[in-house]
Amino acid sequence: MKAAVAAFFELPLHEKNKYARTANELQGYRQAYVVSNEKKLDWNDLLALIKVPSSFRNMNELHGIMELGVRMNYCPTCSRPDLVLGISPHSDASSITILKQDYDKNGLQIKHNEAWVPVKPVPNALVVNIGDAIKGSNGLYKSIEHRAVTNNKKSRISVATFALLDDDVKLKRVECGG
Numbered sequence: 579m580k581a582a583v584a585a586f587f588e589l590p591l592h593e594k595n596k597y598a599r600t601a602n603e604l605q606g607y608r609q610a611y612v613v614s615n616e617k618k619l620d621w622n623d624l625l626a627l628i629k630v631p632s633s634f635r636n637m638n639e640l641h642g643i644m645e646l647g648v649r650m651n652y653c654p655t656c657s658r659p660d661l662v663l664g665i666s667p668h669s670d671a672s673s674i675t676i677l678k679q680d681y682d683k684n685g686l687q688i689k690h691n692e693a694w695v696p697v698k699p700v701p702n703a704l705v706v707n708i709g710d711a712i713k714g715s716n717g718l719y720k721s722i723e724h725r726a727v728t729n730n731k732k733s734r735i736s737v738a739t740f741a742l743l744d745d746d747v748k749l750k751r752v753e754c755g756g
């Protein structure tokens with residue numbers, strides 16, 4: 579999978595732009611390389627896809643018709659990683675997110691007690707994050723704020739898969755425990 583994602587991002591820009599995301603579209607390719615004096619901005623390329631696998635069409639009450647969103651991120655090396663972020667701080671709109679990150683590069687950080695804590699990659703392991711939809715339905719779980727940093731030695735690829743809710747689903751509190 580990583581080789582396929584890398585092969586896409588290594589294509590010349592005019593080839594990648596054949597899949598460019600247009601206005602009002604969530605899917606497609608876009609670049610976000612901007613340096614600003616006021617704010618750290620994103621230093622990455624991304625390709626987003628949204629799919630509704632047929633086996634998910636009669637999903638559960640939480641998701642309605644569940645969509646799977648896949649965001650492939652490519653952060654090239656950056657000579658000034660202090661000036662940019664791979665991906666700015668955010669929480670995911672999903673119920674859960676399953677993230678594959680390069681096992682030999684640090685990048686992902688989560689906010690814990692007001693500090694950014696690196697999530698050390700574990701070979702062959704996936705990171706599972708709780709997203710806003712679970713946070714909204716049950717105060718016990720927190721949708722985690724996270725970001726990705728760049729480095730000046732190696733480019734980094736990550737692939738995040740989001741379990742997304744149908745737009746019409748109303749969030750409600752889930753009772754836990756007994």
Ligand SMILES: O=C(O)CCC(=O)C(=O)O
Pocket residue numbers: 649651665670677679685686724725726735736738
């Ligand atoms: O690159 C990472 O480790 C994080 C990716 C991420 O947060 C996202 O795509 O929503």
Ligand SMILES: [Fe+2]
Pocket residue numbers: 668669670724738
């Ligand atoms: Fe995220």
